[in-house]
Amino acid sequence: MITTSFFPSSFSLFILFILSAATLFLRRKNDRKTPPGPRGYPIIGSLHMLGTLPHRTLQALSKKYGPIMSIRLGQVPTIIVSSSSAAEQFLKTKDVVFSSRPKLEATHYLSYGSKGLVFSEYGPYWRNVRKICTLQLLSASKVESFAPLRKREMELAMKLVKKAASLGEVVDVSEFVHNVIVDIVYKMVLGCSVDEEFDLKGQIQEGMELSGAFNLSDYVPFLGVFDLQGLKRRYKRTSKAMDQVLEKIIKEHEQSSHVQNEEKKHKDFVDILLSLMHQPINPSDEQNHDIDRTNIKAILLDMIAGAFETSATVVEWALSELIRHPRVMENLQQELDNVVGVNKLVEENDLAKLSYLDIVIMETLRLYPAGPLVPRESTEDSTIHGYFVSKKSRVIVNLWAIGRDSEVWSNNAEEFYPERFIGKNLDYRGHDFHFIPFGYGRRGCPGIHLGLITVKLIVAQLVHCFSWELPSNMTPNDLDMTEKFGLSIPRSKHLLAVPTYRLSEEAT
Numbered sequence: 001m002i003t004t005s006f007f008p009s010s011f012s013l014f015i016l017f018i019l020s021a022a023t024l025f026l027r028r029k030n031d032r033k034t035p036p037g038p039r040g041y042p043i044i045g046s047l048h049m050l051g052t053l054p055h056r057t058l059q060a061l062s063k064k065y066g067p068i069m070s071i072r073l074g075q076v077p078t079i080i081v082s083s084s085s086a087a088e089q090f091l092k093t094k095d096v097v098f099s100s101r102p103k104l105e106a107t108h109y110l111s112y113g114s115k116g117l118v119f120s121e122y123g124p125y126w127r128n129v130r131k132i133c134t135l136q137l138l139s140a141s142k143v144e145s146f147a148p149l150r151k152r153e154m155e156l157a158m159k160l161v162k163k164a165a166s167l168g169e170v171v172d173v174s175e176f177v178h179n180v181i182v183d184i185v186y187k188m189v190l191g192c193s194v195d196e197e198f199d200l201k202g203q204i205q206e207g208m209e210l211s212g213a214f215n216l217s218d219y220v221p222f223l224g225v226f227d228l229q230g231l232k233r234r235y236k237r238t239s240k241a242m243d244q245v246l247e248k249i250i251k252e253h254e255q256s257s258h259v260q261n262e263e264k265k266h267k268d269f270v271d272i273l274l275s276l277m278h279q280p281i282n283p284s285d286e287q288n289h290d291i292d293r294t295n296i297k298a299i300l301l302d303m304i305a306g307a308f309e310t311s312a313t314v315v316e317w318a319l320s321e322l323i324r325h326p327r328v329m330e331n332l333q334q335e336l337d338n339v340v341g342v343n344k345l346v347e348e349n350d351l352a353k354l355s356y357l358d359i360v361i362m363e364t365l366r367l368y369p370a371g372p373l374v375p376r377e378s379t380e381d382s383t384i385h386g387y388f389v390s391k392k393s394r395v396i397v398n399l400w401a402i403g404r405d406s407e408v409w410s411n412n413a414e415e416f417y418p419e420r421f422i423g424k425n426l427d428y429r430g431h432d433f434h435f436i437p438f439g440y441g442r443r444g445c446p447g448i449h450l451g452l453i454t455v456k457l458i459v460a461q462l463v464h465c466f467s468w469e470l471p472s473n474m475t476p477n478d479l480d481m482t483e484k485f486g487l488s489i490p491r492s493k494h495l496l497a498v499p500t501y502r503l504s505e506e507a508t
Contacts, residue, residue, distance in 0.1 A: 032388035045072030074219025109235035116298035191268030212486035365437035
């Protein structure tokens with residue numbers, strides 16, 4: 001017969017077992033080695049340290065704590081990766097584990113709940129959307145099919161600058177470059193220009209800046225209700241404005257699809273997405289993802305922003321550095337004169353022969369990558385270089401710091417010196433992790449081919465057709481080269497310069 005004295009003693013043993021197991025679990029957990037980093041404060045962690053240019057702050061901290069650094073941003077454990085060897089571990093060796101994106105408040109509002117390509121979580125939906133975007137817009141054959149469009153737009157643009165040159169006017173190069181690229185992108189993606197009254201370009205630029213901002217609500221969730229930075233209000237305002245333009249564009253395409261239009265020989269990207277609406281984008285997908293109106297808008301925003309904002313920023317920096325370095329400008333113009341000649345504009349088939357132009361663009365991307373900080377999120381526990389990285393950890397790869405690593409690029413890593421790439425077997429796709437301006441792996445930029453053609457063509461054209469001087473007797477050393485932070489890092493102030501036409505009159 002079991003006595004009642006059994007129950008208290010058994011219960012005590014049970015409690016003792018639970019406490020022992022919990023102690024062992026916590027000891028093992030605490031024994032896991034995590035990367036070094038600043039301690040931070042309660043609640044906010046080290047958010048206060050980031051400042052207005054987080055890519056620079058994180059680079060400085062990595063010099064103190066190492067290329068794999070742990071930092072607590074609010075309540076979110078975050079790993080900062082700042083060297084090529086460390087980046088290779090995260091982006092190549094364990095790419096699957098770190099191929100997802102963190103969910104942010106900005107993407108909830110500005111990317112229709114992360115339904116586009118850039119911010120969606122890694123999985124079947126993302127893979128299928130990437131396939132659609134690559135095949136229908138970003139493949140080499142598709143990019144080549146738009147060559148006549150780019151040629152027409154460039155000819156019109158050069159005539160505008162030539163007119164300004166004849167009048168001795170100062171050109172807002174930043175604004176000019178953005179306008180040229182956005183015209184090309186609108187016609188490629190949307191099949192038309194966008195009415196100026198809607199200012200989609202300005203809204204996308206605002207969205208890029210907002211998406212790159214460090215939002216307290218993402219890192220200290222209970223503060224979200226207070227909207228202390230006013231970001232949520234700006235998200236909603238910008239999202240509403242962009243949605244109105246996209247809705248108008250989609251409706252116009254829907255209406256035109258019901259009318260026979262013999263002049264429209266090719267479907268644009270909007271037409272293609274509309275043809276897929278409410279159909280499973282991959283019938284074999286068990287989750288049966290399909291495309292609705294919000295998916296289309298999110299995908300369009302990603303394609304437009306990715307195609308024009310990052311390209312325009314790279315062109316801005318390339319021209320800024322060329323003006324600051326007359327020797328490099330002269331070398332590039334000499335190559336253009338020899339390969340293209342002074343009697344015509346640069347053609348796209350000339351680009352492959354312009355080797356000095358290629359290293360100028362590589363050097364620009366080394367110093368000014370299209371996106372300075374690449375965010376990832378771990379989908380499972382992992383160990384990198386002996387450090388434990390828990391599931392759902394935020395990982396930020398600092399491409400800006402990797403491109404300026406003095407151990408890789410020597411003591412003049414901060415200097416614009418294209419010749420450093422001569423004789424180095426480096427490519428834009430990041431197979432050598434010393435140079436990964438477009439990221440790497442599954443989440444690497446799918447629009448590399450389109451971006452490079454756009455950037456190279458515009459830089460080559462502006463340098464071939466014109467010589468450039470700074471206004472108001474400014475010297476190259478006077479040029480302000482500070483940047484502002486966002487998803488990309490554009491110049492903080494527009495680039496202003498005075499062009500002088502340098503080709504024969506028959507060229508344009």
